[in-house]
Every structure is written in C-alpha cells, then in structure tokens.
Amino acid sequence: MKYAWVDEYCLSKKGAVKEYKLEWNATRYMIKGKMFVLQGGDKEGKSIITLKLEPSHGQLLRQQFKDIVPGYYMNKEHWNSLYLEGDVPDEIVRGMLDMSYKLVLASLSNKLQKEILENK
Template sequence: MRYTWLDEYLLQKRGVTKDLQPVWNWVRYMIGGRMFAAVCLDEKNKPYYINLKLEPMEGEFYRAQYPDVIPGYYSDKLHWNSIRPDGAVPDELLRQMLDQSYALVLAGLPKKQQRAALGLTVCGSECGSCELYGQSCPGCNEAAGRVFHAPAGKPCPIYGCCVNKKHLATCKGCPQLPCAIWQAVRDPSLTEEEFRQDTARRVERLKGV
C-alpha cells in the first residue's frame, strides 16, 4: 500500500480506537464505537481497499474524477466509498476524505457520546487530567455539568448555555467562542496570563476535532 502514513494519521485523531474484524479481515478505525474508516485485507493480509464515508454527492464526484474511488465494498454504497490502496488518489486528498469521514461519523453520535468519545468537556477541558476527577467530581459529561465548582444543584453556566440552551455538543459550534461566560467562571487561582493560555488550549482542542 502506498499510503504508509494512514495508520499513524488516523490514530493521532482524538478518541480513535483500532481493532481487527476477524471475519472480514478488516482493520477498523472507530470513534465512539462506530467505524469511520477501514483497511480491507486479503488472505495474505495485503490491503486491497480503504473504506471511508462521504456525503453522497461528494462521493459521486470523486468516483467520477478518480477510477480508484468506487462504491463502498461490502458497505452502504450511497455513503461509503472504497479507495484502491495502490491507486492514484493524491495523498492530500485521501487525508481530506478521511478527515471528512471522521467528522461525519462523530457528528452522527449523540452529543453526550461525542464528548465522551473525544474525552472533552463542552468547553474543551480534559476531566481526566484533573486531580478531582473520579473523587469529589465525576466529570462534566457524567454529571451533566453539575461539577464541583458549579452552583449547588445547577450545571456549570458554560454547560447550561452550550447544551441546555443552544443544544450544541461543545462550544465549538458557537460563533462567540470563547464568550464572556468563560471569563465569568474562570478559575480564580489562575493569573490573567495563565487564564489566557488555558483558554487558548481549550479552544485549540475544540477546533481540532
């Protein structure tokens, strides 16, 4: 296979897991328990197709442009496409197609499951890195925003705005990111510069998925 970078490229995406489906002999790449890409192997474990998901019109366009893009092998041929691993599809285009497949499958998950799969809160924090996680705080996603620093019995204002009011999976979908609510609920132990850096990291995490 000429796309030797594929495995590393997919596994560096947030929340991605990999397994082998032994009956089909497919190496599957999953987000939230759902496949978004697969490398189909023959009896000698040689790749013969790369399967990925695209919007139907986009899939039709690429099939018309590249003979090495065909309707999905052993898949829903409306949404899934197969790429020959030794074909002429440019590397950068295949990366874009894989990115789109990842985004489509992720977007198809329930919003809470999206956050769980990504390991992120609505505001881009990583609960797993917090010393209180699993002890005095079960985590933002698990507690529906009612974390240790939220008003008693109520969700964190960021969670309340993002999920309960705007019905978004994360703040990434809000054009005001980062908004005044972030400033209002900032960690008081952080200096202005530390808060600025923390905000930038969280925004980068959100925009990176």
C-alpha cells in the same frame, strides 16, 4: 503499500481506536464503537480502505478518480472504497479520512462528542 501514513493518521484523531476484525480479515478504525474507516481487501485481495463521505462528494470523487469506487460491501451511497495502490493524491485521501471521521463523530450524541473532543 502506498498511503502507509493512513494508520497513524487515523489513530491521531481524537477518540479513535483500532481493532482487527478476524472474520472480515480487516482493520477497523472506530469512535465509540462506530466505524469511520475499514482497511482490508476486495474479492481479488487488492488492498482498499472504505470510508464514509457525503453522498454528493463521494460521487464527485468517483467521477474524478478511477481508484475510488462505491463502498465495497457497504451502503453504496454513503460509503466509498479507495484502492491503496491507486493514484489519488495524498491530500485528497486525507480530506476523505477527515470527512469520514467528522460524519461519524457528528452521528454520536452531543454528550459523547463533547467527551471525545475534550479528551486526549
């Protein structure tokens, strides 16, 4: 699989945990119960990761890369899916993962954010 480093990268984020959701046949990376990355497959079984991005940034990336599409089974404005066999450069994927983590972290209470950032 291309982007084999994604699992380690997601788990390197402060407060990140990984869990497998059997009914979705997918792995979720979460912060305090809120998902920031979902790794699974589309309806044809092609491997994808789905992550949250600022709407304008997600739209720009979708225009630049055919392997970035509106979030599969998610809110199409805020979530984007990336085909793992695609040609998106690693640095773009890292930036997407970073943005998703930051957006979800920012959605938590100030108390939880402080707790997460001061640990690990």
